[in-house]
Amino acid sequence: MSTSSRRAVLGAALAGAATAAVGLPATTAHAASWQLKWQPSASGDGLGAFETVEDDRADSHPAGHPHIFATGNNWRFNMHTVDRDTSTDRQRQEVTGLRNGSGSDYLKWNQGQTWRLTYSMYIPSSLKATTTFTHIMQMKQPGSGTSPIVTQSLRRVNGKQTIELNLATDGIIVGRADLDPLHDNWTDVDFQIKVGNGTAGSVRWILKSGGATVIDVSKTGVDTFLADRVRPKWGIYRSLGDTSGSLQDTYLLLTNLRGYQQV
Template identity: 25%
Template structure:
């Protein structure tokens, strides 16, 4: 499931069939009549994070922090009170995408940034210390693209399992803009639901385009690399994508594994692996 909060890519095993456009105006993958908004995006800056060979070059952590800034990794082994015995982001390579990053999760051993709680986290992010080109300020349009592969053996929490998020950084801590006019949370709106098996065991290309404004926009397309088949196509030309109250506030992306442990019986005890490659963050302009 992909839901609005700003936006979380929350993939849930409870979706037994594809329900395209549930809670939003996402198009069916068979409907190719709408011109893609991605084609009208004019990039003015671009930042890329890619892995090098698994046995050469810098460590995965050094590669990530060299681009996103020191402190951009929220892996369990980065916190002295967490699972420090294992490196949680490593490098690998295959014949489809070449060098890439592998994010690891351990049901029993991993905590949430050093705190044992009802959830666990292994994520990378851009944040206030990251370069300006990696943060979305009010009125800006950005594209985020990456490659993604996940095994069908990975067990998902029935509460939440997040692999990508757009998160609002509000320095005033005013969360009033996180609610609809009737008082319900904006997180109650699901943009699309899809069959879990349609995206597993395949390398995927994912592109997100967002305009960060009160009347902003959000577009997302997920396609299978092997045959370019479009599996998810979300088109939201008018959508509240801003919670800021000052010029310092911004929206930032996060990637990795962030999942609930509240229903731990639904999760496997084996190590889980999620693969990412070729993160690209761009700022630019889009046609009205």
């Protein structure tokens, strides 16, 4: 084949590839609809990345302050066995919301919207699953006394340590995975929620560790809205009613927090 003929064939092949790229697979096209809305840096934004910070709000352990802080590229949540929340049967060190910049601008998750959070978490072996609640992420309506809508929790099931996603409003366990392999490792979280009342909501929960998918589950036709708006929370929120002897001084690390809205 002559040089000019080879160039003609190559040109036709490239043109065909370009044409094929226009018709992207549905999964790629869907992924492209996520618009990045929140990209804080622990080293740059610190606790200013969040709408509110609930650091020992009962002032139960001044010697342990701060319990929540930025260290390098991570946000760290310390929990001591002596820490108490304003309700003394539980412990809470949490942050809430997605703040953009240093002012009062924060993202509001409203009914009918679809949002996505991705981040990495480090769960040390000292942060154990318990027989009662230990939440490390929640979706809630802002305001005191409101019930959780969705929780990512560490729970003992028949003596086994697990991590689960629970639709608290409907009382549905979306999925559950073994916690032991995740201890002392970084785990990537991908959480998606359509904010909907009654049966108009949906969620998807993906965990990956070491490049392998641990769990990928979803649930549609569920209630993910109470009133006002939905606001995410991270940290350690746990009951003191555990009967497995699993409560000890511990911590949680988060990094690479990202927030996306589907458009």
